[in-house]
Amino acid sequence: MKIQRITYLSIGTNKGDKLENIQNAINIIADKIGAVLKIASVYKTPSLGFDGADFYNTCIKVSTYLPPESLIKSLLAIESELGRTRKDTGGYADRIIDIDIILFEDEIIFSKNLIVPHPRMLDRKFVLVPLVEIARNTIHPIEKKHLYICLENCIDNSEITLVKEQLKRPTPITEKYNYIAIEGNIGAGKTSLANMMSDEFNAKIVLERFADNPFLPKFYEDNERYAFPLEMSFLADRYQQLTDDLAQFDLFKNFIVSDYYIFKSLIFAQVTLQKDEYKLYRKMFDLMYKEITKPDLYVYLYQNTERLLENIKKRGRDYEQNIEASYLQKIHDGYSNFIKTEPDLNILIIDVSDLDFVNNTKDYNLIINKIKNHTV
Template sequence: MKIQRITYLSLGSNQGNKLDNLQKAINAIADKIGAVQKVSSVYKTASWGYEGEDFYNICIQISTYLQPESLMERLLQVETDLGRVRSNSDNYTDRNIDIDILLFDDEIIFSKTLKIPHPRMLERKFVLVPLEEIAKNSIHPVEKKQLHQCLKNCTDDSLIEKLPDQLIRPIPLSEKYNYIAIEGNIGAGKTSLVNMMSDEFNAKVVLERFADNPFLPKFYEDKERYAFPLEMSFLADRYQQLSDDLAQFDLFKNFIVSDYYIFKSLIFAQVTLQKEEYALYRKMFDIMYKEITKPDLYIYLYQNTDRLLENIKKRGREYEQNIEAEYLQKIHDGYANFIKTEQHLNTLIIDVSELDFVENNHDYEEILKKINLS
């Protein structure tokens, strides 16, 4: 599990649509760096150290798993993506966006490329005023004083005006949802995505325990004989696991992500069971389904059959290597029918056929954007 760290950033803009520049920066930070937990009011101040347009300044609190050097690299990239052009001069200049790291937990860092706490933050009201607004009791790790005391001691007499405009804090997934279920066909990448999201949002993970099912290898050797005991054992195990894991959240985790939902049992049973077996199975399923907690968001990862077969071959589970394209298509058709007819789920379908979200961070970010917009 990656460790989430609290950091405070200062954002400023004195070119173009300043409010829009700040909002775009906040959104980009939320997408690429970490959850934005607090956003200060907007303050207007004169340019510092040179004659230029007035600045709009804010401070934000974020939670990120990035180390300080990586955090700085990402912030510089955000500035570049938003159109900032840096000059070779050491003099202050106008800029559409400027982002500085002020504090990173209670760490003190002095390197060639990075100094934390920001060495000039205590000299600048345009930094301290918005920072004190959202972190007044936080302690400056060098001064050993709370920030509201640091503000009182600040000798900067610059005028600073609080504006009525309010910027929007992007709501992270961990606050938007309590429980997300991610499903897909065999080899679609659902477990990989669940594990990545767990690291990103410090979420509790519920993973299907398929490897513990003794009927699974036998089923792939003789489907007709072992279909019913396989599906019944899966149903019982999924019901027990979801009932236990969803009954209460961990002390420090109020966000759960699972790589299956109980309805998966019915979809696979429709494909594998004979008519009489399925009728009996359905009676058992309906009893259990009423008792299971429904996810706040149900995500179906779609991958085309060719890509699924590639992924199955790549991960190398011996008992899966003889799975046929026709079987995968039947499973997909079952999911498609379920999604079409189930009216009580908040459902999101994401086509990942052309994405590699495990190896390509941009693809992963695109998936998170789609989830956030759902």
């Protein structure tokens, strides 16, 4: 589990559409750095140290798992992405965006690429005023004084004016959702994604206990004989696990990710059971389904059959090696029908056929951003 730490960043600009520049920076920080917890008001100040247009400045509070050295590299990359070109001419100049690390927890850092707390923060109203707005009682690690006291002692006489327009704070996944269920065909990567999200967002995780089912290897050897006991045992186990595990968590305080949803039982039963068996199974399922907590978001990972077969072969479970493409297609068709007939579920379908989100950070971030930006 990654450790989340708090950092305060100062953002400034004096070129182009200044509010848009800052908002764009905040949005990218939310995508690539961590959850934006607080945003101060925007303040207009004259350029400092050179003759240029007025600046718009603000400060934000961010929760990140990046260590300081990685954080500064990522912020410089964001500046570059937004169009800033740094010149080694010395002195100050107009800039489309400027992002500085002001504080990182209560750490004192002196390295080649980074000094924290920012060495000039106590001399600049355009930093202290918005910073105090969102971190009034935070103590400066070197001065050992509350930031509001540091502001009172600041000798900067520059004019500073509040800008009436407000910035929009991107809603973190952990605030947008309490419970996300990730689903997909056999080998789609649902467990991998659930584990990765749990690690990044410190989420409680509920993983299917398929490995403990004694009927599963037997089913792949003799489908007709073991289909009904397999599906009934899966249904009972999934119902008990979801009921027990979700009851342990506070759905209003915890962020929960599961790698399955109870409805998968019905989808697989439709494919594997005979007609009479399915009727009996459906009666039991309907009774249990009424009692199960519904996820705030149901994510379906779609992978084409060729990729599914590759993944199944790669992970090397002996009892899965004889799965046929036609069986996987039936499972996918079952999920498709379920998705079409469940209007009350908040469903997001993500095609991961051409993605390698386990080994490629960009692909993983693409999925996370789709989840963040999903609207009903």
